[in-house]
Amino acid sequence: MMEASLKLRLPDTWVNDVCEHNSIVIHFQQCLPYGTTGGRSLIEFDESEDAGRVIEGMRKHPTVERVEVSRTDGGKVSATVVNRTCRAGQVLAASDCFMVAAQSLDDGRVRWKVVSGREGSLLSLVEELRKAGCQVEVERVGAIRDEVLLTKRQEEVLALALREGYYETPKRVHLSELAKRLGMAPSSLGEVLKRAERAVIEKHLRSD
Numbered sequence: 001m002m003e004a005s006l007k008l009r010l011p012d013t014w015v016n017d018v019c020e021h022n023s024i025v026i027h028f029q030q031c032l033p034y035g036t037t038g039g040r041s042l043i044e045f046d047e048s049e050d051a052g053r054v055i056e057g058m059r060k061h062p063t064v065e066r067v068e069v070s071r072t073d074g075g076k077v078s079a080t081v082v083n084r085t086c087r088a089g090q091v092l093a094a095s096d097c098f099m100v101a102a103q104s105l106d107d108g109r110v111r112w113k114v115v116s117g118r119e120g121s122l123l124s125l126v127e128e129l130r131k132a133g134c135q136v137e138v139e140r141v142g143a144i145r146d147e148v149l150l151t152k153r154q155e156e157v158l159a160l161a162l163r164e165g166y167y168e169t170p171k172r173v174h175l176s177e178l179a180k181r182l183g184m185a186p187s188s189l190g191e192v193l194k195r196a197e198r199a200v201i202e203k204h205l206r207s208d
Helices: 014-019 051-060 087-094 121-131 152-164 175-182 186-207
Strands: 002-009 027-034 038-046 064-071 076-083 097-104 110-116 135-143
Touching: 002 121, 014 051, 027 087, 038 051, 038 087, 051 064, 051 076, 087 121, 097 121, 110 121, 121 135, 135 152, 152 175, 152 186, 175 186
Parallel strands: none
Antiparallel strands: 002 110, 002 135, 027 038, 027 097, 038 076, 064 076, 097 110
């Protein structure tokens, strides 16, 4: 079995339009086909000042049939979103691959982590996604048993933060300044750093 990290720009869903103009990182817990052309997703994101705009943007998007929202005491927003069209979801459902994680990026794209079924299924998935009108960037492909500590982006961001003094006491650069240099939203940068830090810490603890 193989696994891959893909960056996609989806041509016919709310994701690109809503996520490109807001700083919230949306985690897709589950994505399933809906009818013959659509898709439905269970998503989660942190409560913030942008949360209302994100929810309103989803509800007003012409491809969205309905949105159901709930909030938790832990500051999380969960929602189910039914999309009338979702070619990427339909392609994935028809493939021999499985999506194990997905999250929005601050440029409106989505990162998928997928695992292959049979040989050649990853290549076939990418080809079919492109035929369906999706822009697809393959970030990484490797054997599922191979451990990849950090993605290329995580490594770049973590190295810059360390070099610029983000981890010094007192800090020589703050999150907002670092985000500005990288052209990222502070919340997105914070998410990248948090995931990179967790990966490094877990690797260190496992090696002890």
